[in-house]
Amino acid sequence: MAKREPLVGLDIGTTKVCVVVAEHNADGEVHITGMGTSPSAGVRKGVVVDLDATTRAIEEAVDKAERMAGVRIAGAIVGVSGGHLASQNSRGVVAVSRADHEIGEHDVLRVVDAARMAAVPASDREIIHLLPRDFIVDGQDGVKNPVGMYGTRLEVEAHIVTGASTLLANLLKCVQRASLESETLVLESLASGEAVLSPAERELGVAIVDIGGGTMSLGIFTGGGLCYTQVLPYGGNHVTNDIAVGLRTSLGDAERLKLRHGCAVPAMATEGEMIEVVHVGSREPRVMPRRVLSEIIQPRIAEMAGLVKAQLQRSGFGYRIPAGIVATGGAAGLRGLGDLFAERLGMAARVGMPEIPGSVADTVSGPAYATGVGLVLHGARQRRMGHAARSLNGNGTVYGRVRQWLREFTLGA
Secondary structure (H helix, E strand, C coil): CCCCCCEEEEEECCCEEEEEEEEECCCCCEEEEEEEEEECCCEECCEECCHHHHHHHHHHHHHHHHHHHCCCCCEEEEEECCCCCEEEEEEEEEECCCCCCECCHHHHHHHHHHHHHHCCCCCCEEEEEEEEEEEEECCEEEECCCCCCECCEEEEEEEEEEEEHHHHHHHHHHHHHCCCEEEEEEEHHHHHHHHHCCHHHHHHCEEEEEECCCCEEEEEEECCEEEEEEEECCCHHHHHHHHHHHHCCCHHHHHHHHHHHCECCHHHCCCCCEEEECCCCCCCCEEEEHHHHHHHHHHHHHHHHHHHHHHHHHHCCHHHCCCCEEEECHHHHCECHHHHHHHHHCCCEEECCCCCCECCHHHHCCHHHHHHHHHHHHHHHHHHHCCCCCCCCCCCCHHHHHHHHHHHHHCCC
């Protein structure tokens, strides 16, 4: 039996590029076999601003992942973020075509395509995801798979995510220049949800907040599907800048202080606990209370929680997330962040950690690797469907992609 091609997730973030390599067996179990990261110098707020720097970062991360996994990487599932992303919910309606009124796959393809046509993006935008959320047969909603049912009228509610064509093209160009094939583009919050959300949370209603270095991605899941998406230009780098200004230290030292001693709740800093800070222009470190660092961090995290709260209210789905908030991404590793989010949002909140087996799974167990792990889980599910994803460079027909979306949806994607 031929060896399966490895699953590869490529997360191109503002602060780091992360490559996660995994393999999966016939039962669909995914095992992490390798991981590589490199500093990202060519991305700003989720958007490529330097092709050469981004390409070099991808190549470095891929090389590290190949060495750890012992495989050759030829293609990857690529995560996408940035403020240029937009989403909307759309509805499609068609009459059932067969004389006996039995709904066939062709009818489902037609109604999903009708939803796509009802929300045709501007000429400078591309559809990244078209995700059916709910089918309605002759007024009866809650239908997951209408194929084989009888009815005269078929409707679908779908969630559509689009991105700026030129910015997506720049991202794909960096991937291609790094000698990789882009198998598909996947929304960051959708990928992170694969890694840290349970099926019960997605069905009940939950919001995921992926806090990266330059962006904060919000995704709301209800009834098992994604229904709202928003990317905000705020992230962990804002916290680092606050520390650098507040303590008069370099950005590099500020980042180290944040990771080593930072916490979002000042009360968590032990009374009398001290840290060393090197001021700009000085070689000798200065000793100060750790609580001072926490008091700088807390207002920024509270502001982020406030932005999330405002988006939840604006979305119209804020009342439909009884499972609460799940925070993930690199900045979610700050101690006390989950507690502060729960206090400011007035609902349950936790930090999401990817849990997946593998020989090196412990290296990707933190929230910073949720997107990378989620990308390989997304790819594994696509392969189980028997439909490899296609990039946005024209491969595959609209109906081919819609058929894949339908199969993902009917399996509780």
